[in-house]
Amino acid sequence: MEMAAGLAAVARGFYARGWLLGTSGNLSAVVQREPLRLAMSPSGVDKGELRPEQFLSIDENARIVSAHQGKPSDESLLHLRIVKDRGAGAVLHTHSVWNTILSDQYAAEGGVKITGYEMLKGLQGVRTHEHTEFLPIVENSQDMPALAESVGATLNKHPAAHGFLLRRHGLYSWGKTLAEAKRHIEILEFLLETIGRTSRRSD
Amino acid sequence: MEMAAGLAAVARGFYARGWLLGTSGNLSAVVQREPLRLAMSPSGVDKGELRPEQFLSIDENARIVSAHQGKPSDESLLHLRIVKDRGAGAVLHTHSVWNTILSDQYAAEGGVKITGYEMLKGLQGVRTHEHTEFLPIVENSQDMPALAESVGATLNKHPAAHGFLLRRHGLYSWGKTLAEAKRHIEILEFLLETIGRTSRRSD
Amino acid sequence: MEMAAGLAAVARGFYARGWLLGTSGNLSAVVQREPLRLAMSPSGVDKGELRPEQFLSIDENARIVSAHQGKPSDESLLHLRIVKDRGAGAVLHTHSVWNTILSDQYAAEGGVKITGYEMLKGLQGVRTHEHTEFLPIVENSQDMPALAESVGATLNKHPAAHGFLLRRHGLYSWGKTLAEAKRHIEILEFLLETIGRTSRRSD
Amino acid sequence: MEMAAGLAAVARGFYARGWLLGTSGNLSAVVQREPLRLAMSPSGVDKGELRPEQFLSIDENARIVSAHQGKPSDESLLHLRIVKDRGAGAVLHTHSVWNTILSDQYAAEGGVKITGYEMLKGLQGVRTHEHTEFLPIVENSQDMPALAESVGATLNKHPAAHGFLLRRHGLYSWGKTLAEAKRHIEILEFLLETIGRTSRRSD
Numbered sequence: 036m037e038m039a040a041g042l043a044a045v046a047r048g049f050y051a052r053g054w055l056l057g058t059s060g061n062l063s064a065v066v067q068r069e070p071l072r073l074a075m076s077p078s079g080v081d082k083g084e085l086r087p088e089q090f091l092s093i094d095e096n097a098r099i100v101s102a103h104q105g106k107p108s109d110e111s112l113l114h115l116r117i118v119k120d121r122g123a124g125a126v127l128h129t130h131s132v133w134n135t136i137l138s139d140q141y142a143a144e145g146g147v148k149i150t151g152y153e154m155l156k157g158l159q160g161v162r163t164h165e166h167t168e169f170l171p172i173v174e175n176s177q178d179m180p181a182l183a184e185s186v187g188a189t190l191n192k193h194p195a196a197h198g199f200l201l202r203r204h205g206l207y208s209w210g211k212t213l214a215e216a217k218r219h220i221e222i223l224e225f226l227l228e229t230i231g232r233t234s235r236r237s238d
Numbered sequence: 239m240e241m242a243a244g245l246a247a248v249a250r251g252f253y254a255r256g257w258l259l260g261t262s263g264n265l266s267a268v269v270q271r272e273p274l275r276l277a278m279s280p281s282g283v284d285k286g287e288l289r290p291e292q293f294l295s296i297d298e299n300a301r302i303v304s305a306h307q308g309k310p311s312d313e314s315l316l317h318l319r320i321v322k323d324r325g326a327g328a329v330l331h332t333h334s335v336w337n338t339i340l341s342d343q344y345a346a347e348g349g350v351k352i353t354g355y356e357m358l359k360g361l362q363g364v365r366t367h368e369h370t371e372f373l374p375i376v377e378n379s380q381d382m383p384a385l386a387e388s389v390g391a392t393l394n395k396h397p398a399a400h401g402f403l404l405r406r407h408g409l410y411s412w413g414k415t416l417a418e419a420k421r422h423i424e425i426l427e428f429l430l431e432t433i434g435r436t437s438r439r440s441d
Numbered sequence: 442m443e444m445a446a447g448l449a450a451v452a453r454g455f456y457a458r459g460w461l462l463g464t465s466g467n468l469s470a471v472v473q474r475e476p477l478r479l480a481m482s483p484s485g486v487d488k489g490e491l492r493p494e495q496f497l498s499i500d501e502n503a504r505i506v507s508a509h510q511g512k513p514s515d516e517s518l519l520h521l522r523i524v525k526d527r528g529a530g531a532v533l534h535t536h537s538v539w540n541t542i543l544s545d546q547y548a549a550e551g552g553v554k555i556t557g558y559e560m561l562k563g564l565q566g567v568r569t570h571e572h573t574e575f576l577p578i579v580e581n582s583q584d585m586p587a588l589a590e591s592v593g594a595t596l597n598k599h600p601a602a603h604g605f606l607l608r609r610h611g612l613y614s615w616g617k618t619l620a621e622a623k624r625h626i627e628i629l630e631f632l633l634e635t636i637g638r639t640s641r642r643s644d
Numbered sequence: 645m646e647m648a649a650g651l652a653a654v655a656r657g658f659y660a661r662g663w664l665l666g667t668s669g670n671l672s673a674v675v676q677r678e679p680l681r682l683a684m685s686p687s688g689v690d691k692g693e694l695r696p697e698q699f700l701s702i703d704e705n706a707r708i709v710s711a712h713q714g715k716p717s718d719e720s721l722l723h724l725r726i727v728k729d730r731g732a733g734a735v736l737h738t739h740s741v742w743n744t745i746l747s748d749q750y751a752a753e754g755g756v757k758i759t760g761y762e763m764l765k766g767l768q769g770v771r772t773h774e775h776t777e778f779l780p781i782v783e784n785s786q787d788m789p790a791l792a793e794s795v796g797a798t799l800n801k802h803p804a805a806h807g808f809l810l811r812r813h814g815l816y817s818w819g820k821t822l823a824e825a826k827r828h829i830e831i832l833e834f835l836l837e838t839i840g841r842t843s844r845r846s847d
Contacts, residue, residue: 048692052662053255057360057425081417083251130357132432139436153784153813154739157666163786164812175356177366203367204356214690222666229741231435232840233748256458260563260628284620286454333560335635342639378559380569406570407559434638459661463766463831487823489657536763538838545842581762583772609773610762637841 038064039074039087041213045127046082054129054224055082060205063114064125064213071095073118078108095119112183113207120190123209125216130205133228138172138200140234146171146193147200149226157222158197159215170223171196175204198223241267242277242290244416248330249285257332257427258285263408266317267328267416274298276321281311298322315386316410323393326412328419333408336431341375341403343437349374349396350403352429360425361400362418373426374399378407401426444470445480445493447619451533452488460535460630461488466611469520470531470619477501479524484514501525518589519613526596529615531622536611539634544578544606546640552577552599553606555632563628564603565621576629577602581610604629647673648683648696650822654736655691663738663833664691669814672723673734673822680704682727687717704728721792722816729799732818734825739814742837747781747809749843755780755802756809758835766831767806768824779832780805784813807832 042062049055058079066072074090076082092101097111114126141147149155150167158168171189176182182201189199197219198208208223210216245265252258261282269275277293279285295304300314317329344350352358353370361371374392379385385404392402400422401411411426413419448468455461464485472478480496482488498507503517520532547553555561556573564574577595582588588607595605603625604614614629616622651671658664667688675681683699685691701710706720723735750756758764759776767777780798785791791810798808806828807817817832819825 053428056428057357057421059357059360059425059428081421130428132428132435135355135357135432136436151812152744153810154666154668154744157668164784175367177368201356203354217690218666222668225662225665225668225739225741229744232741233745256631259631260560260624262560262563262628262631284624333631335631335638338558338560338635339639378570404559406557459834462834463763463827465763465766465831465834487826536834538834538841541761541763541838542842581773607762609760 036087038066038213039090042074042076042090042125043085043087045213045217046076046085049127049129049220050081050083052131052224054131054220056130058082059130060128061108061110061114062125062127063111063118064216065118065123066092071115071118072100073111073114075107075111075114077103077105109179112179113186116183116187117190117207117209120187121209122211123216124211125213126207126209127216127220128205128207129220129224131224131227133231134200134206134224135203137227137231138202138204138206140231142172142174142202147227147230149230152226152229154222154226154229157218159210159219168226169193169196170198170200170227172200172202175202239290241269241416242293245277245279245293245328246288246290248416248420249279249288252330252332252423253284253286255334255427257334257423259333261285262333263331264311264313264317265328265330266314266321267419268321268326269295274318274321275303276314276317278310278314278317280306280308312382315382316389319386319390320393320410320412323390324412325414326419327414328416329410329412330419330423331408331410332423332427334427334430336434337403337409337427338406340430340434341405341407341409343434345375345377345405350430350433352433355429355432357425357429357432360421362413362422371429372396372399373401373403373430375403375405378405442493444472444619445496448480448482448496448531449491449493451619451623452482452491455533455535455626456487456489458537458630460537460626462536464488465536466534467514467516467520468531468533469517469524470622471524471529472498477521477524478506479517479520481513481517481520483509483511515585518585519592522589522593523596523613523615526593527615528617529622530617531619532613532615533622533626534611534613535626535630537630537633539637540606540612540630541609543633543637544608544610544612546637548578548580548608553633553636555636558632558635560628560632560635563624565616565625574632575599575602576604576606576633578606578608581608645696647675647822648699651683651685651699651734652694652696654822654826655685655694658736658738658829659690659692661740661833663740663829665739667691668739669737670717670719670723671734671736672720672727673825674727674732675701680724680727681709682720682723684716684720684723686712686714718788721788722795725792725796726799726816726818729796730818731820732825733820734822735816735818736825736829737814737816738829738833740833740836742840743809743815743833744812746836746840747811747813747815749840751781751783751811756836756839758839761835761838763831763835763838766827768819768828777835778802778805779807779809779836781809781811784811 061076063075147170153164208219264279266278350373356367358369411422467482469481553576559570561572614625670685672684756779762773764775817828
């Protein structure tokens, strides 16, 4: 419940910034590794009013193991993939205006290259603004098992990436802890907005 | 009163986002179907300070049936039309900068076509981002009975639309429940801002 | 004190929107007409932390008549001029990014013409979106008596104007009541942002 | 602790505006001059949740003298340099989208020239909007002692500057008091956004 309370607080904050409007986005955190138990935000809930007790507990196959009705978000498969492939302790997914715009604008290049910004230093393991972060873009799909495969392949191909974009859909990032995942989302949203507003200037 | 409290909370949230400035916009919800009773926001009230007890109760002819003075908003006729034609349980009307801009920019095309965004999946009945939402634009007018007729004709012509724009005026959306109507407004405002910022890029 | 509490609440709200940053802007309201007593925000105070007891009481010559130290804002002369010439009960002055930009961009035309927006109907006495509001622009100056004269001449020349811009400085609006003045500021800020973002589109 | 409480409140406010996302930025204030004791925000902490007791006390060599673990922010050296060279009582450093963009866009010119805005009058010692503020841009570096030297040289070369930009990094400003430093940041952020949005218009 403590983890769920933390996730709910992050959700309310991101909702206030307009990154989780219209019940979009989802949030998860690892509660237990063996066997895997993930606190997962329910589908279709207003993120400005999300309460800790609404978080589902799911297993490694995205089955609900808590006393909740319904089925978990289809995107649970993506969360699980990230948890397994990256060893993440928390996974956050936002829909912002700027991440939506850039996920389409840079699709032909396969991703957004971000370099030379001090803000990059806030990403785990990055020591200098001279770091180059490549945020890969994955084509959107409603076939979740297939999308989870694409995401897995992308994570494999870009082992240093701290997040990825789903085209015209949104941003995923993660961290060892919830605080780290929140920090990563804030940094990537900041940098995407900065790049979006900058590139427009030189149109 | 519970419905009015919900409407007031939505109003405060939308006001904070700048979608109901200057006492603009209005909000309603069905309290009873037979005979029809609609909880309707009063005219000319600061939406950041709207209190539940200020909501009027009106009948199907927009007459006040609660113990309130004055007359209901002229736009009550539009709310009633939407409630009847769409079977809506709640109707919300916002004035945002982006919906105002796009309602004018796309007027010659008769509406704004929105397609390919994951956000669309939050609209009731939409299953894929490949959905095409056409948000029709109705010419603005101060002749409310005539405007209600235009709106009715537009709803008829676009039976799948989840909302419409009044030109240089604002956005209307609705839902079976207040939560659904709120979700629809947030999604449409998000998509209009996204399209507005994107189309400018390619100017 | 009740009036001062209302002004302080408006100040906190506008500060949150970024319209009164850096102790900029000022707010006043008529407490008594004969002899004139104006509750006036003190100079150089953080508008996000303004408390009712900090409001000065000034007379028709901008002299402090309450038990406060210091001197009132130099711009008190502008507030007094508006109170006298327009019969205003409250005067509000904001510094927003958009009003600053447009006050410069439209200076050569002498003002910003706003027409065709439903939002205009929220301005006192306006009945239709077909109304044309002309928001005159006054050249900025540090000579306050001279600036008060310019403002007086502008108010005379544009008797229907609901506000004016000081070039590269900010927006003034007013109303019979504080609620009306607040509504006018919100409407004019909304319309200036809308016009600012629209005109850029057609660059 | 009172000073730390003030710094924490400023941090939460700036975080809400998006100027301290992702644990970026830092804040300090002089608690004692002889010997120098600076209350310094800890490194890597969420600025939306910063608590007074988390502030470190450091000496003139950036050594922690309070009962805190770890090491202070590398940028403590910049804070100390500003405190010494400018006699500042508080130093604030923000990462906003607009300061990041302009710190790069104007790098070839060595800084951003700001003139003709009323907002400038809120900067300490400025009496007229005709003032010209030159905000120098310092090339970013991870070599903090070297960067402190560059900053020192820049402060020397521009004795009238109320702040400076680190390229693609952020804004530093300061004041005799925390209130003055906060005011300066708000004014400079406002002016940078205004210039950023204006210059784009004339692209």
